[in-house]
Amino acid sequence: MAKRPRSWRALVGAAVFSVLCAAAAARADVSPGEKITDQNIDKVKDLISPGMEWVLKHGWPMTIGETKRIEWPKAYKEATEKYSGQVKLTPDGHDVLNYVAGLPFPNIDPKDPQIALKIMWNWGYTYLTTDDVDLRNFDADTGAIADHGPMTVERHFLLDHFRRLFWTGRLYVDPKPEKPNPNGYRAQQGLYPILEPFDLKGVGALGNRYISSEKQDDSWLYLPSLRRVRRLSTAQRSDALFGQDTDVDSYYGYSGHVAWMDFKFLGERDLLSCYHAEHYPVKWHEKVDWAFDEKWEKRRVYVIEGISKLPQYAYGKRVIFVDKEAWVIPYSDIYDRSGELWKIWINDMSYRKKAFDGANAIEYPDEMGFIPAIVMVDMQLEHATRASLPSPRFPGEQGWYFNQGEKAGVTDDWFTVAALVNAGH
Amino acid sequence: MRWRQVAVAYVVLAGLAAEYWLVERPRVRPEREAAPEPTRPRFLPVLSPADVREVRLTRGDRTVVSRREAEGWTVVEPVGTAIPSDLIGAFATALAQAEEIARVGRADADSFGLREGATRVELRGATGAPVVVTIGAANPTGTAVYAQRADSADVVLIGRQVRYYEDLIFQALTPERAPETETGAPIGG
Numbered sequence: 196m197a198k199r200p201r202s203w204r205a206l207v208g209a210a211v212f213s214v215l216c217a218a219a220a221a222r223a224d225v226s227p228g229e230k231i232t233d234q235n236i237d238k239v240k241d242l243i244s245p246g247m248e249w250v251l252k253h254g255w256p257m258t259i260g261e262t263k264r265i266e267w268p269k270a271y272k273e274a275t276e277k278y279s280g281q282v283k284l285t286p287d288g289h290d291v292l293n294y295v296a297g298l299p300f301p302n303i304d305p306k307d308p309q310i311a312l313k314i315m316w317n318w319g320y321t322y323l324t325t326d327d328v329d330l331r332n333f334d335a336d337t338g339a340i341a342d343h344g345p346m347t348v349e350r351h352f353l354l355d356h357f358r359r360l361f362w363t364g365r366l367y368v369d370p371k372p373e374k375p376n377p378n379g380y381r382a383q384q385g386l387y388p389i390l391e392p393f394d395l396k397g398v399g400a401l402g403n404r405y406i407s408s409e410k411q412d413d414s415w416l417y418l419p420s421l422r423r424v425r426r427l428s429t430a431q432r433s434d435a436l437f438g439q440d441t442d443v444d445s446y447y448g449y450s451g452h453v454a455w456m457d458f459k460f461l462g463e464r465d466l467l468s469c470y471h472a473e474h475y476p477v478k479w480h481e482k483v484d485w486a487f488d489e490k491w492e493k494r495r496v497y498v499i500e501g502i503s504k505l506p507q508y509a510y511g512k513r514v515i516f517v518d519k520e521a522w523v524i525p526y527s528d529i530y531d532r533s534g535e536l537w538k539i540w541i542n543d544m545s546y547r548k549k550a551f552d553g554a555n556a557i558e559y560p561d562e563m564g565f566i567p568a569i570v571m572v573d574m575q576l577e578h579a580t581r582a583s584l585p586s587p588r589f590p591g592e593q594g595w596y597f598n599q600g601e602k603a604g605v606t607d608d609w610f611t612v613a614a615l616v617n618a619g620h
Numbered sequence: 621m622r623w624r625q626v627a628v629a630y631v632v633l634a635g636l637a638a639e640y641w642l643v644e645r646p647r648v649r650p651e652r653e654a655a656p657e658p659t660r661p662r663f664l665p666v667l668s669p670a671d672v673r674e675v676r677l678t679r680g681d682r683t684v685v686s687r688r689e690a691e692g693w694t695v696v697e698p699v700g701t702a703i704p705s706d707l708i709g710a711f712a713t714a715l716a717q718a719e720e721i722a723r724v725g726r727a728d729a730d731s732f733g734l735r736e737g738a739t740r741v742e743l744r745g746a747t748g749a750p751v752v753v754t755i756g757a758a759n760p761t762g763t764a765v766y767a768q769r770a771d772s773a774d775v776v777l778i779g780r781q782v783r784y785y786e787d788l789i790f791q792a793l794t795p796e797r798a799p800e801t802e803t804g805a806p807i808g809g
Contacts, residue, residue, distance in 0.1 A: 241787075244784070245762070245780050245783075245784050248762065459706035460704050461704060461707045461785070461788055462703070462704045462707055462792055464791060512781060514781070514784070533660060533778075534718055534719070534764075534778065534780070534782060535764050536781070537763070574761070574762065
């Protein structure tokens, strides 16, 4: 009789212990300082995408960091408060009406039938760049990647400039909020000239995007070897260029026009993202050198599916994650037309006021979205492109210059075909 | 130049023009052409996405049932669950349109994750019997998943996106956890 109560207590104790263990397992979470590898990937399986799971299983290093606030720039916040109330979306969702500056749709309602489009338009008008940006002296490597090993570099690229000039939604550089705009530009973008490899020296690309969704982008590619400027269709923006894995439409995670995709809202979730990279320039992992070695923090994101309306588009589907607070894309998964996982674009972001400590570095009044590296992996070919933005070959190079206008060489003239051709000579 | 040489030149030119018009020109791909037809067989050839009226997913002891209504998809089980309508629609479309990336053939279902831990999916149309599918483990390269139709012993490989959307649906059943910085924070910091 005396033993019965003890066994009863033992049973209850065991049951309580099992319930607690099960609850702990169900709420398995990550904490700052933890290292995630393919050995303990189950801890984060609900916090990553299939593309991220693939790279982790192939050796990508991940250290968990603390989640930090990302403050909007003061001018952007004020513009949002001032103008967002008047912004409307057309019934088809293809165009934003009455937009002046700031975030067009700060209040996202999950029951709104246009929620996916509003999230994507918010991404399109994010403060990552409001006026202009000049990215200088950056390099890229492309090649086959080994499982838990390095990249076999097939081609090395060195590029002079990637520049973007926004004609609307401007907050810092006069004229603002809109440049006199007879062509109806939303933005112009250029990537030129390529300095290395030798056989691609002088090659470059240029594009214009219009405010009206009825106008397709103008896109040109200059090939000095042929002395020809080739015009690209909108669908060709998804083609990988120069032997790399990257395509223009995947820049920043997604750079296509909002109106050219059918978007669906797949929900909200927590996602590990790299927004406070400590290394500038980028630090590539010693062994898995196609992966940047940084801290990843848990963030709340919207999950959006995008299917192109263009029949010749290279990809079947994109799954885009958009941060609820910062309105940036930490990474996006890309599927082929069979629904097979194909590629992932990963941003290494670092919100900070200066590129690095130093007298010559520009100090911005607000934290800006520096991106010291990007990686695009082709999972089917086990091939990748990594870009150092800027290249570590140029000590003291800030890489990213935000909202500097003519001081950084971002002038209207630079975004012309004539300038593209001249730079290629 | 004599008239015979001129005549020969014209004949050669006419031949070249004919060759271009009849042979070369048809080879040139137009700037915009229709999307290429899928070359792989469909996994569920009897069902088109528009026909699907009900989706029932069962994983372990959890079941999600959703029905298509005029405004989209409504979750009828578990009651009161906030799963986005578009997510159910995207899952149904992805599965109904899935192509057979590879056919494994008759195989041990266990070794392809098609028993324990698998998800059973029923897609119901307006009429007829439901199409029942089991979705198993990911393939070794992690880009696709193994699946099996109830009316076939063959194991096939379909796109990974189906599993991801299925994961998102089951994740939506658990309570949300907001990162510390967002609790009570105004939009824009």
